[in-house]
Amino acid sequence: MSVSVNVSGGISLDNSKHLRVALVGKPNCGKTALFNALTGSRQKVANYSGVTVEKKHGYFKTPENTLVTLVDLPGTYSLRSRSPDEKVTRDVVLNQFKEEKPVDLIMAVVDATNLSGSLRLVLELKQTGIPLIIALNMIDLAKLRGFEYDIEKLSSLLNCPVIPTSAVKKSGISNLVAEVDRHDQLETTSNRWQEPDRDMVREYHKEVHSIIRSIETRKGMPSLWSARLDKLFLHPVLGLFILLTILFCMFQAVFSWATIPQGWMQDTFDSLQAHVAALNPNSFLVSLVANGIIAGVGSVIVFLPQILTISLFIILLEDTGYMARAAFLMDKLMGGVGLHGRAFIPLLSSFACAIPGIMATRTIENRKDRLVTILIAPLMTCSARLPVYTLLISAFIPVKTVWGFANLQGLVMFALFAAGIIFGLIMAFIFKTFFFKGDRQPLMLELPSYKAPNLYNVLLELIKPAKSFLRRAGTIILSVMIIIWFLSSFPLPPEHATAPAIDYSIAGIVGKFLEPLFRPIGFNWQIVVALIPGMAAREVAVSVLATIFALSGTNDDVIREGLTVILQHAWTLPTALSLITWYVFAPQCISTLAVAKRETNSWKWPTIMFIYQMMLAYLMSLAVFNLARYFIH
Amino acid sequence: MTNKLISLAKLKVGMSGVIEKIDEALLPHNIELEAGELERRLLEIGIIEGVHVKVLHFGLIKKDPIALQLNNGEITVAIRRNEAEIILVNQSIRK
Numbered sequence: 001m002s003v004s005v006n007v008s009g010g011i012s013l014d015n016s017k018h019l020r021v022a023l024v025g026k027p028n029c030g031k032t033a034l035f036n037a038l039t040g041s042r043q044k045v046a047n048y049s050g051v052t053v054e055k056k057h058g059y060f061k062t063p064e065n066t067l068v069t070l071v072d073l074p075g076t077y078s079l080r081s082r083s084p085d086e087k088v089t090r091d092v093v094l095n096q097f098k099e100e101k102p103v104d105l106i107m108a109v110v111d112a113t114n115l116s117g118s119l120r121l122v123l124e125l126k127q128t129g130i131p132l133i134i135a136l137n138m139i140d141l142a143k144l145r146g147f148e149y150d151i152e153k154l155s156s157l158l159n160c161p162v163i164p165t166s167a168v169k170k171s172g173i174s175n176l177v178a179e180v181d182r183h184d185q186l187e188t189t190s191n192r193w194q195e196p197d198r199d200m201v202r203e204y205h206k207e208v209h210s211i212i213r214s215i216e217t218r219k220g221m222p223s224l225w226s227a228r229l230d231k232l233f234l235h236p237v238l239g240l241f242i243l244l245t246i247l248f249c250m251f252q253a254v255f256s257w258a259t260i261p262q263g264w265m266q267d268t269f270d271s272l273q274a275h276v277a278a279l280n281p282n283s284f285l286v287s288l289v290a291n292g293i294i295a296g297v298g299s300v301i302v303f304l305p306q307i308l309t310i311s312l313f314i315i316l317l318e319d320t321g322y323m324a325r326a327a328f329l330m331d332k333l334m335g336g337v338g339l340h341g342r343a344f345i346p347l348l349s350s351f352a353c354a355i356p357g358i359m360a361t362r363t364i365e366n367r368k369d370r371l372v373t374i375l376i377a378p379l380m381t382c383s384a385r386l387p388v389y390t391l392l393i394s395a396f397i398p399v400k401t402v403w404g405f406a407n408l409q410g411l412v413m414f415a416l417f418a419a420g421i422i423f424g425l426i427m428a429f430i431f432k433t434f435f436f437k438g439d440r441q442p443l444m445l446e447l448p449s450y451k452a453p454n455l456y457n458v459l460l461e462l463i464k465p466a467k468s469f470l471r472r473a474g475t476i477i478l479s480v481m482i483i484i485w486f487l488s489s490f491p492l493p494p495e496h497a498t499a500p501a502i503d504y505s506i507a508g509i510v511g512k513f514l515e516p517l518f519r520p521i522g523f524n525w526q527i528v529v530a531l532i533p534g535m536a537a538r539e540v541a542v543s544v545l546a547t548i549f550a551l552s553g554t555n556d557d558v559i560r561e562g563l564t565v566i567l568q569h570a571w572t573l574p575t576a577l578s579l580i581t582w583y584v585f586a587p588q589c590i591s592t593l594a595v596a597k598r599e600t601n602s603w604k605w606p607t608i609m610f611i612y613q614m615m616l617a618y619l620m621s622l623a624v625f626n627l628a629r630y631f632i633h
Numbered sequence: 634m635t636n637k638l639i640s641l642a643k644l645k646v647g648m649s650g651v652i653e654k655i656d657e658a659l660l661p662h663n664i665e666l667e668a669g670e671l672e673r674r675l676l677e678i679g680i681i682e683g684v685h686v687k688v689l690h691f692g693l694i695k696k697d698p699i700a701l702q703l704n705n706g707e708i709t710v711a712i713r714r715n716e717a718e719i720i721l722v723n724q725s726i727r728k
């Protein structure tokens with residue numbers, strides 16, 4: 001399609017007009033899918049309300065050479081905005097950001113399978129006086145279900161162009177663009193918008209109802225598949241069982257599917273490291289490359305299959321429409337700690353990474369509930385913890401089949417995730433009872449109809465975490481590893497030293513200095529050294545351990561035996577369990593704290609987050625370490 | 634059939650009716666929202682007078698929350714039993 005053009009190409013052309021167009025519509029009506037189709041962007045599209053929580057800009061050029069800046073916005077039911085994400089939409093439409101140009105044109109996206117839910121917002125948008133084009137989206141689905149509309153009549157009743165589109169099938173897109181070119185024929189009037197109170201909402205609804213009655217030439221059928229699937233997935237007992245089974249399979253998969261490609265990657269890196277190390281055993285450069293870069297970065301990259309496995313599960317849950325069902329099933333449990341089921345969606349997203357999870361809390365209306373959800377989001381096990389968990393589990397938990405079908409390692413992983421969730425809920429309860437007293441908020445949750453996952457979309461969303469993981473490995477982790485290698489290699493040991501060289505290095509000295517603080521929870525100095533750079537990126541801890549052991553080896557044991565075996569000899573089981581526990585709770589990610597600062601607009605909350613997590617981690621590790629020692633001896 | 638209004642919270646799975654009245658004054662307990670807000674939120678998500686509603690599913694514990702089908706399947710929404718108290722339906726109207 002000729003409409004997608006990059007900015008630089010567009011701006012350099014003279015006498016081209018510029019236009020600022022905003023996509024506005026109710027949640028989950030396909031705004032972002034349209035945005036991607038129009039601009040060639042790859043913003044996240046998924047089948048639940050509240051995917052987009054901030055404004056995104058994209059560009060395209062019309063056949064008549066108008067350069068359009070398209071703004072994708074969070075979905076909203078009304079311009080009055082009751083949650084932070086909806087406020088973004090309201091502020092763009094009503095031009096409350098003084099530093100930006102006002103919107104010239106609104107592309108109102110209407111869900112053709114749910115006109116009564118979509119048109120009230122359109123009536124509100126008309127009050128703003130900004131020219132309006134309507135994209136009657138999901139027209140493919142509407143046809144499939146048998147809806148038929150008199151589109152010309154709809155257009156004349158609303159007094160604005162109405163273009164049927166299907167963002168997914170990419171139909172109607174060029175008509176939409178052509179309509180943007182005709183925008184000067186639309187009139188701009190003054191802003192008469194007022195926040196609708198309950199009676200005005202009722203008035204709007206009456207108007208919508210009468211419009212629909214006169215344009216709906218045939219009424220469609222409900223989605224039969226959704227009704228059937230819901231009988232299963234929302235069944236009070238069976239539904240919960242299925243939810244647990246899905247989560248359980250997710251962690252089994254990490255240990256059954258993902259370990260196979262991981263093994264191949266591990267072998268490749270090991271032989272590479274051995275080859276490089278053999279080049280010249282006495283050269284510093286060779287040591288840096290072999291022990292610092294290959295051992296360190298390689299030890300993290302091998303966990304890519306694990307990250308992809310977890311991401312795949314979460315993407316499928318999001319894309320099929322299951323996410324909202326999970327929120328429904330978890331509502332009572334969440335309600336028990338004072339939150340509502342919707343908070344479960346940000347928490348489930350936090351399994352991939354706490355950062356989008358914290359962003360997703362923007363959909364929570366109540367400020368107290370939102371703060372509590374932000375505070376507990378880092379306790380959900382993010383994918384960056386997977387390398388650490390996997391390394392320690394495969395070193396210390398035997399490969400065993402329990403109950404005839406479950407892999408013990410996968411079971412332990414499941415338990416770790418469960419521990420994150422359970423303690424998250426306990427902390428939420430504590431915060432809600434002691435610091436944020438308040439009543440329970442009402443739940444209003446739309447359950448979208450199920451959709452078959454779109455293969456292209458799944459791949460697209462799968463590439464994103466893979467890219468960011470590899471980028472981190474190539475940037476943060478690589479540079480941290482080079483620094484760690486220096487700190488662990490210099491100063492050089494005195495002549496005739498008996499202990500490994502690393503004991504005399506800066507890292508060794510710092511680690512041993514801090515060790516007493518961590519001795520009660522069973523950490524040795526190597527762990528302490530690994531924890532500090534782990535703040536930059538959790539996975540780095542694995543790399544640091546790989547490098548430290550690579551440098552401590554008097555011969556090349558590490559290369560031959562691999563980190564797993566080395567750890568088995570170097571650490572006791574209580575120490576390993578204590579470190580795993582530490583990782584469940586500890587604040588080990590600077591970016592999370594930074595996002596919490598940005599989203600709450602104060603240092604207070606990230607500080608509280610850091611302190612409570614630190615205390616929790618220390619206490620829990622202390623308990624686990626001592627209990628394990630007691631039972632093992 | 635009688636023409637009596639019944640609270641949505643009293644319907645069993647599979648029962649349906651037309652929403653006749655939504656009035657937050659019927660709420661048995663206090664909530665932290667300003668006046669009119671709860672009603673407005675229900676209206677905004679599509680729970681409005683005149684809409685046909687059918688109870689689809691209950692949660693496990695205390696049959697909470699409740700999944701509702703609106704307008705003969707146009708959308709499905711979930712609300713809690715507490716809030717369902719303020720929604721009065723007329724079961725005698727068939728759609």
Ligand SMILES: Nc1nc2c(ncn2[C@@H]2O[C@H](COP(=O)(O)OP(=O)(O)OP(=O)(O)O)[C@@H](O)[C@H]2O)c(=O)[nH]1
Nearest residue numbers: 028029030031032033046050051052075138166167
């Ligand atoms: N069949 C069909 N599905 C569509 C169409 N447009 C969007 N979808 C699907 O609808 C779901 C929601 O799409 P999004 O683009 O994420 O919706 P959104 O309006 O941006 O949602 P929020 O950001 O949550 O407000 C996704 O599963 C899309 O694949 C369409 O025209 N036809």
Ligand SMILES: [Mg+2]
Nearest residue numbers: 031032051052
């Ligand atoms: Mg979106």
